[in-house]
Each structure stands twice: as structure tokens, then as C-alpha cells.
């Protein structure tokens with residue numbers, strides 16, 4: 629369970645998060661939706677202890693992320709890229725992450741299999757496609773078999789097959805009882821995958837609830853999003 633409670637943060641004296649509050653629950657996919665620059669990544673960075681909030685709390689299973697003795701066994705996170713050095717093979721990268729976090733190396737082959745990268749395990753990360761890099765980032769996040777997954781824009785840039793694979797994987801993870809929190813600015817995709825939706829705009833949460841509650845009277849989540857944020861649909865974007 630993730631509980632974010634009235635998190636505030638400023639950068640260069642400009643408020644970028646204004647009392648952000650929401651929950652992500654076990655067994656559900658929670659979609660964190662907002663336009664570019666709304667504050668999604670900043671919120672996730674606070675949650676993962678990579679940035680400090682000026683005020684408010686962000687807790688995973690009742691504690692700050694950094695308060696967990698072996699955080700990878702509580703939260704698996706993938707923010708941007710695979711995190712692997714270009715010259716390292718997928719297998720070597722995962723071995724290094726496992727060893728440095730006190731996780732058994734036997735887990736490396738298991739997570740490679742889970743994300744469908746067994747056949748590419750010896751390939752250098754620098755030669756991976758975007759979809760393969762996303763899978764490698766996810767594999768690292770899964771090393772500790774965590775009950776909570778936090779993923780920043782996991783389907784951004786993936787081809788249709790990659791999107792479908794990621795969607796099925798995350799839905800199956802939630803069905804196993806995991807808490808899955810993912811950010812996205814792709815509304816159609818989020819509507820396909822999320823049980824619960826949190827909409828953030830200009831650093832403030834403007835809606836949260838089940839997908840049906842947030843969509844409300846609108847025919848699609850996208851329509852609801854534009855009504856909530858006042859963003860105009862731009863034909864060139």
C-alpha cells in the first residue's frame with residue numbers, strides 16, 4: 629500500500645507539488661495521469677526517497693521507502709531507462725543489482741524469464757531496443773519479488789506488441805495481489821490498464837477514484853481529463 633499525504637515541494641522557489649495526496653492499494657493498478665510537467669515524476673521521486681518533500685509524507689507499507697532495510701524486497705521501481713551501463717550485458721547488470729542488494733543471484737535468471745529476455749541475457753544493454761530496455765528496467769525492479777511496483781511512463785515509446793505485453797504483465801501483477809502504481813500521460817493506455825486513477829495538473833491532484841468515478845459523466849477518460857485540466861487537445865501533439 630502506498631499512501632501519499634499532503635506532499636509539497638518547490639524547485640527554484642516555484643511550487644511544483646501542492647499538497648499531493650492519494651493512495652495506491654494492493655491488488656489494483658493505480659494510474660497516475662497528468663500532462664507533461666504536471667509533477668508525476670517529482671511525486672514518484674519523493675516516494676522513492678530520491679528527493680525530499682518540503683512537507684507531507686509518502687509511505688510504503690507504513691514507512692518511508694528509505695526506512696526499509698532491504699527496499700528492493702518492498703518496492704520495485706523503474707523510473708527512466710534500464711539503469712544499465714551500455715557496455716554491460718543484461719545478465720551482468722542484474723547480477724550486479726542483485727549482489728549489491730543482498731539478493732540471491734539465482735533470481736537473475738528468474739526475472740529474465742519473467743520479462744521475456746532470457747534469449748537476450750548476454751547482449752549488451754547499449755544494443756537493446758527501447759522495449760527491451762523497458763523490460764530490463766522491469767526485471768531489475770522485480771529482483772526482490774516486491775509486493776509494490778512503481779513505474780514511471782512504462783509504456784511510453786513502446787510499439788503495440790510491447791504495450792500489450794506490459795499491460796498484460798502489470799494486470800497479472802495486480803491480480804497476484806501486488807500494488808502497481810504507474811504514471812502516464814497516455815490516457816487511452818491508462819484507461820485500458822488502470823483500476824484507479826489519480827489526475828495531477830500543475831502540481832495539484834484534481835481527481836482521484838476508480839476509473840469509472842474519474843471518467844464520470846464523460847464518455848472517455850480522455851474527455852474527463854481535458855475537462856478536469858482545462859488542457860486543449862492539440863492537433864500536433
Ligand SMILES: Nc1ncnc2c1ncn2[C@@H]1O[C@H](COP(=O)(O)OP(=O)(O)OP(=O)(O)O)[C@@H](O)[C@H]1O
Pocket residue numbers: 639640644662663664665666667668669670671813
Ligand atoms: N531540477 C528541476 N529544477 C527546476 N524545475 C524542475 C526540476 N525538475 C522538475 N522541475 C519542474 O517541476 C515540474 C514537474 O516536473 P515533473 O518532471 O515532475 O513532471 P511530469 O508530470 O513527470 O512531466 P513529464 O510527463 O513531462 O515527465 C515541471 O514544471 C518541471 O519543469
